[in-house]
Amino acid sequence: QRWxxxxxxxxxxxxxxxxxxxxxxxxxxxxxxxxISRSNPYNGFVTIGGTTDTHNxxxxxxxxYEQNGLLIRxxxxxxxxxxxxxxxxVLTPLFTSTDRLxxxxxxxxxxxxxxxxxxxxxxxxxLTLNVGSNFRHIVxxxxxxxxxxxxNRLGLYAQGDWQVHRSLELSAGxxxxxxxxxxPTLSPRGALVYHLNANHxxxxxxxxxxxxxxxxxxxxxxxxxxxxxxxxxxxxxxxxSSNVKPEQIISYxxxxxxx
Numbered sequence: 051q052r053w054x055x056x057x058x059x060x061x062x063x064x065x066x067x068x069x070x071x072x073x074x075x076x077x078x079x080x081x082x083x084x085x086i087s088r089s090n091p092y093n094g095f096v097t098i099g100g101t102t103d104t105h106n107x108x109x110x111x112x113x114x115y116e117q118n119g120l121l122i123r124x125x126x127x128x129x130x131x132x133x134x135x136x137x138x139x140v141l142t143p144l145f146t147s148t149d150r151l152x153x154x155x156x157x158x159x160x161x162x163x164x165x166x167x168x169x170x171x172x173x174x175x176x177l178t179l180n181v182g183s184n185f186r187h188i189v190x191x192x193x194x195x196x197x198x199x200x201x202n203r204l205g206l207y208a209q210g211d212w213q214v215h216r217s218l219e220l221s222a223g224x225x226x227x228x229x230x231x232x233x234p235t236l237s238p239r240g241a242l243v244y245h246l247n248a249n250h251x252x253x254x255x256x257x258x259x260x261x262x263x264x265x266x267x268x269x270x271x272x273x274x275x276x277x278x279x280x281x282x283x284x285x286x287x288x289x290x291s292s293n294v295k296p297e298q299i300i301s302y303x304x305x306x307x308x309x
Contacts, residue, residue, distance in 0.1 A: 063089040078117030085110055093136070099145065100137035107131070119170040126164075132157045144278065149193040150271045156193035160265075163187040176213040180223075183207070188265060196271035196290070203262070204228040209239075219243040227260065231268055231292045235260040250308040261297040268292045
């Protein structure tokens with residue numbers, strides 16, 4: 051939607067994609083899919099200062115293999131967009147927002163490459179284990195970043211599900227994460243589920259999660275300039291930093307499920 055022109059059409063996008071699966075013996079399968087999409091230029095959110103004129107394009111591809119509790123999956127995602135800042139006319143003489151070279155708006159390209167493995171197996175009739183790993187490689191290029199920013203993430207995890215009693219289940223897991231921008235983190239989790247019968251259950255759980263800074267948090271380099279009549283321009287610069295701690299969330303949950 052272009053807010054500046056009421057007669058303009060709403061958001062217009064085009065997509066094309068495909069997916070195919072090949073089923074193997076013993077319940078295994080191989081899956082492949084890919085797709086691309088784009089949108090016509092549109093105005094983004096309206097703020098107190100103005101809006102943006104944005105053009106997006108996306109692409110993705112995925113390949114996976116599953117067999118006897120084993121999953122191996124890899125995929126790629128790309129987001130490209132260009133944008134032009136559009137301030138309200140009355141603010142144009144007073145306010146500018148640019149990159150480090152003084153350019154307004156710009157182009158951006160974000161690519162992420164993921165590889166995931168997971169294996170689920172039964173040790174005892176009442177005990178099942180899940181082990182796995184995931185790796186993500188992110189490449190961010192944007193003129194609002196100080197430089198081309200690269201991030202690598204590696205996670206390893208294991209979880210056990212134990213049927214303690216016909217009515218009682220116990221789950222416990224641990225995740226270890228490495229990230230380019232932060233020190234390694236450990237994230238434990240646990241849950242206790244009590245089944246009154248087949249249709250009613252009570253659940254208690256607790257978990258710890260961490261969120262590292264994004265490539266934008268680390269690499270942003272953005273300049274705002276304010277000019278008031280009769281006064282010299284005032285400039286403020288927003289700079290990212292990798293010298294930050296990850297966000298940490300500790301959650302406790304109690305719930306009931308019935309149907």
